[in-house]
Amino acid sequence: MTEATRRTPGAPCWVSLMVHGLDATQEFYGALFGWEFVPGPQQLGPYVRALLDGREVAGIGQLPPDRHLPVAWTTYLATDDADETAETIRCCGGTVAVGPLDAGDAGRMVICSDPTGAVFGVWQAGAHVGTAEAGAPGTPVWNELLTYETSAVGKFYRTVFGYEVEPIVSADLDYLTLHLEGRPVASLHGVGTALPRDRGAHWMTYFEVADTDAAARLVTELGGQVLRPPREGTAGRLALVTDPEGAVFTIVRSAGS
Template identity: 30%
Template sequence: MAVPPEGTPCWADAMFSDAEGAKRFYGDVLGWTFGKASPEYGNYTQASAEGKAVAAVVPPMPGQEGPAQWCLYFSSPDAAATAAKIRENGGEVLMEPMQVGEFGTMCLAREPSGAVFGVWQAGTHEGFETTGTPGAYCWAEVFTREPEKADAFFSAVFPYTAKQMDDDAVDFRIFNVGDDTVLGRMKMTDDFPPEVPSYINVYFTVDDCDEAVAKATKDGAVLRYGPVTTPFGRFAALTDPQGANFSVIDVTTTEGEMPTTTDV
């Protein structure tokens, strides 16, 4: 795949205190296989689905242990310029742009409402080798209690146009790069415990949502929502055994009409 346009989600990884346990879990639930760990890059280990790179897991550096969470990276032609935009628009740069060998340049940041994300300027590693196929990344949503902050930030940092879903029951917005819808934003409701911070939830594609949920819960995950069938697919929200939130979606099983949206 070519380097995706600026602002497009292009990679996902997660830090797990039990990296081997994470490999077993995601290998069972999503069918991932894993390459060799790279000691020179903190034992960063790439995951593949059907032989194509889809994500990575890594153990924490000493002193960096904390709750596991998936980090979504957005494509940038210039990570330093994007880091400057992040600061200018009220975000916080958690890790300054850092070159990762010949693979590319990474940066970690936090948007004003609290969700952590990454920026990736591609070198030899262009990001996901497949999306929307079984085991691969499919979609992501920013969950936040302060949508105004998140909306203004992402639209200023990346070349997004936005549409608001016409639904009084939920506050949901989508962001486009050109004609491609690349990201959602959901206002967190009181269903979320107050201690849960803003975060970006990643969706991975599966052949059968119910089967994936059964495997995940058998392996120690907690089912948070679903499975439910929507116009976009049948999906469920889960928390893996080490505390990282993610969702699984079968995009071939759909129900209902697509919601209407309004340009904003």
């Protein structure tokens, strides 16, 4: 493991999903994205890693039957020291829900939430650096926080992870891009009262697809739902969808791809 392959602290490095039906969920994403699966660390119960062309792209775990947690994709942000980051999160008004704990020799993890309640993970890489394939259809290509407004929560993420923050100056758009070493890595989008009441503030994972319209049709055929049909956006052609258990994600054919 060379230092060069490690993610810059603060960069999104992994996405994972905790569900009730692990087998059915693997069938859905396998058919939608062409993923294959191998067992991963079992510290939090049954867990598999999704592979695309043999390279790890995401994780899916099984919720304990007695846990009635929302089924949602979780964005993990890289750190060099999970314990120190967890402490900083607490000091800045966030909450640490799980960890820090070791996931075998893969790394050290924390599950936490920002001051508005949006859940995210923190990952200190050991043997497992994170997503090994990016940009191809079936890979996570962007992570965005949907929140009520960006100014206060932007300060939280900047303090914890050291982002440079670039606002889009617009009267009708509350949007910040988070940069590390001059490169955009994630975004914060303040949507005010358009935030879904049942979900509150949350991180959204964007997955690349070859054809947004065909992928949206396939989501429905496989038992998922299309919440917002395919449309053109600044990032490309995108649609908001859910898997059969209700986990929300965005599919996108990136502009220029």
